[in-house]
Each structure stands twice: as C-alpha cells, then as structure tokens.
Amino acid sequence: MSIQLASVSKSFDAHKALNSVSLSIEDGTFFVVLGPSGCGKSTLLRAIAGLEPVDAGEIKLSGQAVAGKGLHLPPEQRQVGVVFQSYALWPHMNVAANVAFPLETAGETRSAVAARVAECLETVALTPFRQRKPAELSGGQRQRVALARCLAQGARTVLMDEPLANLDPHLRSTMEEELAAFHRASGATTLFITHDQREAMALADKVAVMWDGSILQADDPDTLYRRPNSKKVAGFIGRSTLVPVDVLRVENGEAQVRFGNVIAVVDCPDQTVSGPATLLLRPEHLVLATGTSGFEATVERTIYRGGYWEVFVRLEGLSQPLLMVLHRKAEPGELLQLDILRGWVLPE
Numbered sequence: 023m024s025i026q027l028a029s030v031s032k033s034f035d036a037h038k039a040l041n042s043v044s045l046s047i048e049d050g051t052f053f054v055v056l057g058p059s060g061c062g063k064s065t066l067l068r069a070i071a072g073l074e075p076v077d078a079g080e081i082k083l084s085g086q087a088v089a090g091k092g093l094h095l096p097p098e099q100r101q102v103g104v105v106f107q108s109y110a111l112w113p114h115m116n117v118a119a120n121v122a123f124p125l126e127t128a129g130e131t132r133s134a135v136a137a138r139v140a141e142c143l144e145t146v147a148l149t150p151f152r153q154r155k156p157a158e159l160s161g162g163q164r165q166r167v168a169l170a171r172c173l174a175q176g177a178r179t180v181l182m183d184e185p186l187a188n189l190d191p192h193l194r195s196t197m198e199e200e201l202a203a204f205h206r207a208s209g210a211t212t213l214f215i216t217h218d219q220r221e222a223m224a225l226a227d228k229v230a231v232m233w234d235g236s237i238l239q240a241d242d243p244d245t246l247y248r249r250p251n252s253k254k255v256a257g258f259i260g261r262s263t264l265v266p267v268d269v270l271r272v273e274n275g276e277a278q279v280r281f282g283n284v285i286a287v288v289d290c291p292d293q294t295v296s297g298p299a300t301l302l303l304r305p306e307h308l309v310l311a312t313g314t315s316g317f318e319a320t321v322e323r324t325i326y327r328g329g330y331w332e333v334f335v336r337l338e339g340l341s342q343p344l345l346m347v348l349h350r351k352a353e354p355g356e357l358l359q360l361d362i363l364r365g366w367v368l369p370e
C-alpha cells in the first residue's frame with residue numbers, strides 16, 4: 023500500500039504539530055520518520071492511521087483519499103496495523119489470546135490461528151510467556167506482544183510508533199533484525215517512528231527527518247548522511263563539524279574551498295556558487311596524510327571509543343576544532359599531517 027500526504031497540517035491550540043507535511047511513500051518501503059521528541063512524529067502516524075483528524079491537506083492510501091476536505095475515514099476502514107509506544111493490549115487476555123485476537127476476528131480457523139500465533143510468539147521470543155497476562159510482563163515484553171500481534175495480522179501496511187523504545191540494547195538489536203526480516207518477507211509498507219538515528223539508519227529504505235512539525239529532508243540513509251540539505255539535518259545525523267569556508271571554484275559537482283590555510287576539493291550540490299558557504303566534515307573525511315601532501319593540525323583532546331579514538335584537532339586560522347577518528351593513540355599537543363578526503367558543501 024502506498025502512502026501519500028499532500029500539505030497536511032494539524033494544530034493543537036496554537037501549536038502546529040504538523041506544518042504542511044508532504045510525503046510520498048512507495049508500496050513496500052521501510053520508511054522511517056526520525057526526529058526529536060515533540061516534533062510531531064506520533065501526530066503524523068496517528069493522522070495516517072485515522073486516529074487524528076487533520077485540519078488541512080490530503081492523505082491517500084493506495085491512491086485512495088482517506089482524509090481531506092470533509093473526509094475522514096475511520097481507522098478500521100484504512101486497513102493499516104499499528105504498534106504503539108503504549109502497547110494497547112487487552113488486559114484480561116493472556117499473551118497468546120492478545121496475538122490471536124485479530125486473526126480470530128478475521129474468521130481464521132482455530133488451527134491456523136494457533137500455528138500463526140506460535141510462529142509470531144517465537145519470532146519475538148515470547149513463547150514461554152504465552153499464558154501470562156499483560157500486567158505480568160515487563161514493558162519490553164508488552165511491546166513484543168504488540169509487535170507479535172501486528173505480525174500475526176499480516177497487515178499490508180504497518181505503522182510503528184517507537185516500538186523498540188522500551189527494550190534493552192541486546193533485545194533491541196535482535197528485534198531490529200527480526201523487523202528487517204519480517205519486512206523483507208512480508209513486503210508490507212512500514213512506517214516506523216523513532217528518535218534514534220542509529221535505528222533509523224539500520225532499518226530504513228528511506229528516512230524523513232522531521233523538525234518542529236515539518237519534514238526537512240526525505241532520502242535514503244546514505245544520501246542523508248553524505249548529502250544533507252541543511253545545517254539542521256547535517257547536525258542531527260551522525261557526527262560532524264560545520265566549517266565556514268570560501269568556495270573558490272565549482273566544477274562538475276566538485277568545489278575547491280578554502281578555510282584557514284587549507285585548500286581542498288570537496289563535493290557540492292549543483293547550485294553551489296563561489297563565495298562564503300558551510301562545509302560539512304564527517305570524522306572519516308579527515309585522514310592522516312601520506313607522503314608530503316596535507317596540512318598541519320594539533321591534537322587538542324582525544325576520547326577512547328573502544329578500538330579507536332575520537333580526536334579533536336586544531337588548525338591555524340580556524341576557530342573550532344575538527345573531529346576525526348584515529349586507530350592509534352595520539353597525545354594532546356601532537357602535530358599531525360592531515361588530508362581532507364571528501365566533504366560536502368551544504369546547499370544553504
């Protein structure tokens with residue numbers, strides 16, 4: 023099922039939780055909405071699910087309008103499965119019955135339901151807990167019941183609101199793999215909400231970065247990391263240093279830039295022109311120079327990260343330190359000879 027939003031807005035009193043959001047999610051995509059707390063992620067998901075009427079704009083599922091001017095299709099007519107941060111389980115039913123519920127209401131045979139429930143509980147590692155009531159489970163276990171129920175339903179579109187938020191790191195990465203496998207096997211369009219960029223990068227075909235009710239950029243994870251469209255996205259995704267530079271020359275998607283005493287050739291968007299700009303340097307863009315090339319930098323401080331060091335280096339004529347990664351120890355005050363491998367001139 024494809025999902026389209028055109029200029030969707032939703033306010034709570036004076037606060038615009040969704041500010042003219044437009045998105046196009048192709049059928050079968052694992053689409054992640056990433057953003058800080060309160061930016062409107064849950065509101066977006068609830069609007070798509072039909073749990074929140076919108077003020078303006080239009081939502082289409084598989085090309086069919088479900089929300090728009092004078093139109094609000096209720097959730098049960100939208101055929102999307104939802105997994106929430108809060109689990110929405112039936113308190114009086116045990117785990118297996120909770121997972122079986124959507125299958126039974128869909129009229130499946132008893133043995134088919136039992137087999138599917140067993141399979142889904144196995145997937146989320148809850149088989150030993152099948153007889154327990156939700157009140158007898160931890161937060162993470164309840165979350166997994168909700169996930170298992172969604173898996174059991176086999177919905178063509180699944181909306182997930184931070185489904186892994188309450189899990190410990192180990193279980194979280196297991197569940198990430200399960201989710202990815204489930205998505206590959208089912209081909210269900212998945213809209214997944216998180217404020218964890220590591221999780222977004224690991225799972226997504228496409229990530230939309232959301233900020234204060236708006237989508238700043240929607241791209242595949244690698245493009246988002248390498249070619250962010252703004253300082254905000256660059257700062258939000260991954261580690262980086264933003265350096266004020268002078269663009270000297272632009273040719274074939276590359277720019278010659280100068281900052282401090284350094285002149286480097288970096289990637290740039292098509293619309294780049296000569297003059298002042300901002301250069302995004304990821305830690306891996308700075309490397310130890312080979313041969314006689316490069317420029318001098320002084321180690322300011324280092325942090326051991328297990329197997330490698332994050333190193334902040336200072337350059338003459340540059341006010342902020344640059345972050346790089348070294349696989350050997352370096353001492354503050356040490357002089358390094360560095361090269362810039364790549365880098366990205368921000369479009370704004």
Ligand SMILES: Nc1ncnc2c1ncn2[C@@H]1O[C@H](COP(=O)(O)OP(=O)(O)OP(=O)(O)O)[C@@H](O)[C@H]1O
Pocket residue numbers: 034035037039057058059060061062063064065066217
């Ligand atoms: N029912 C409501 N009434 C009033 N304000 C609301 C309501 N629901 C959400 N908001 C406000 O709208 C904004 C967006 O909320 P939303 O829950 O969509 O954010 P979020 O990005 O999902 O946050 P989190 O990651 O913390 O769950 C917040 O400022 C929130 O306080």
